[in-house]
Every structure is written in C-alpha cells, then in structure tokens.
C-alpha cells in the first residue's frame with residue numbers, strides 16, 4: 001500500500017535521481033467529453049498501480065465533489081489522497097486559463113504525501129476542444145468512448161489530435177452501439193501524426209495492461225527530467241453568456 005514503502009517503491013522513486021525536485025510528481029491530466037469514462041480510467045490506473053507507485057488524484061467538478069466521492073468509494077486508493085477542486089465555471093477555464101486553484105491543490109497533495117510519483121488530474125467533462133495547459137500537467141490523456149459515435153475521432157480538435165495519449169474507451173459496448181472499433185482507432189491514428197491511440201475497456205485485461213504500461217513509461221520519461229510538456233493547442237473560438245445575459249465570444253488563444 002502507498003503508506004508502506006516497499007522495495008519496489010524505493011526502486012521506482014526515480015524522482016530522487018532526476019533533475020526535477022524529489023517532491024515534484026509526474027502530473028498527468030485526464031480530459032474528454034462528459035461521461036466518456038475519465039473517473040473510471042483513473043480508478044483503473046489506481047487499482048493497477050497503487051502498489052508500485054505513490055499516487056494522488058485531483059478531480060474537477062463545476063459544482064460538486066461528485067467525482068472525488070466516486071473515486072473514494074471505489075476503494076482503490078487511500079481516500080485522503082483524492083481531493084476535489086470545485087471549479088465554479090466551465091471546466092476548461094480551470095484546466096487551461098486559470099490553473100491556480102488546481103496547481104495549489106496538486107502542490108498541497110505533493111507536500112502532504114511527499115514524495116508522490118504520479119498525481120492524476122481529472123478535468124470536468126467538457127467538449128472536444130478542452131485540453132490542459134502545460135503549466136498544470138506534464139502529459140495528458142484525452143478520453144473518447146465508442147458510445148459517443150464512431151465518427152467522433154474524425155471530428156478532430158486539439159485533444160484528439162495532440163494529447164499525449166488518446167483513449168477510445170468502453171470498447172465492450174461497441175457491438176451494442178454499432179461502432180467498428182478498429183475503424184475508429186484508424187481514424188484517430190490518422191488524425192494524430194503517429195501519437196498513440198489506445199482502445200480500452202475496463203473489462204479487457206490486455207487493454208488495461210497497455211494503459212498501465214503507458215503510464216509507467218511516461219512516468220519514467222518525466223522523472224528522468226528529459227520531458228517537455230506539449231500544449232495540444234488553443235481552444236476553438238466559443239461563446240459564454242455573461243452576467244448581464246450578453247454573449248461573450250473568445251478564443252483562449254492567449255498564453256498564461
């Protein structure tokens with residue numbers, strides 16, 4: 001368990017030998033549309049890796065701590081290592097425009113449980129254009145699911161095209177929603193210029209093993225100090241209704 005350092009923990013505490021600070025974890029973002037399985041994927045990663053790596057989780061919800069409570073009740077990680085940030089605004093604002101509350105939450109967790117190997121940050125479910133700022137995470141997973149339709153991968157967007165890993169989730173449901181997973185993965189690969197795509201189902205152990213392997217190898221690269229976070233790119237222009245009912249259109253193209 002995380003609080004009882006094992007031989008493996010000592011072996012995997014690569015942060016201590018790296019250029020980065022020993023208390024600095026690999027910060028891994030998980031983004032994607034509502035309900036595609038972000039919390040479930042994080043629960044799977046915790047279940048698979050909690051014995052090998054020291055983990056923490058930050059969730060983002062607009063009004064609640066629903067995702068944090070769901071993850072705590074999954075029993076896959078010490079509940080104290082799972083903390084919620086209530087964004088009070090569009091999820092993309094909290095993971096891209098003003099990352100301060102999330103950064104504080106990540107740093108608090110890293111300090112309280114130092115050293116942590118990986119902190120997973122779940123974005124609130126948003127649309128296809130929301131991605132994490134590289135100021136908040138070292139790498140990010142964008143999660144689609146087959147139930148959202150086989151053509152989603154072709155629709156593109158910064159997360160689909162340039163997240164460090166694209167997951168096509170819930171492949172066990174493909175037969176019920178008439179989606180050809182192989183074709184959906186091919187479409188996604190075509191949009192990604194060689195970056196990895198993973199067809200995943202929590203009921204398919206081989207796919208779960210591939211997810212685990214990806215997280216482990218990414219953690220190694222980040223802790224080696226050789227990794228530079230990549231910004232998937234700005235959001236598409238979009239509108240919010242302002243306090244006085246006026247329509248505010250902006251692009252999020254500016255850097256923070």
Ligand SMILES: Nc1nc2c(ncn2[C@@H]2O[C@H](COP(=O)(O)OP(=O)(O)OP(=O)(O)O)[C@@H](O)[C@H]2O)c(=O)[nH]1
Pocket residue numbers: 033034035036037038039040041067124125126169170171172173200201202203
């Ligand atoms: N069949 C199947 N269902 C899944 C899988 N992964 C997640 N689900 C289900 O999909 C639903 C949504 O999963 P969540 O993990 O809550 O999705 P989320 O992306 O975190 O949702 P939000 O945080 O609300 O955006 C739940 O009912 C899960 O049980 C999977 O691999 N197969």
Ligand SMILES: [Mg+2]
Pocket residue numbers: 038039040067122
């Ligand atoms: Mg969730």
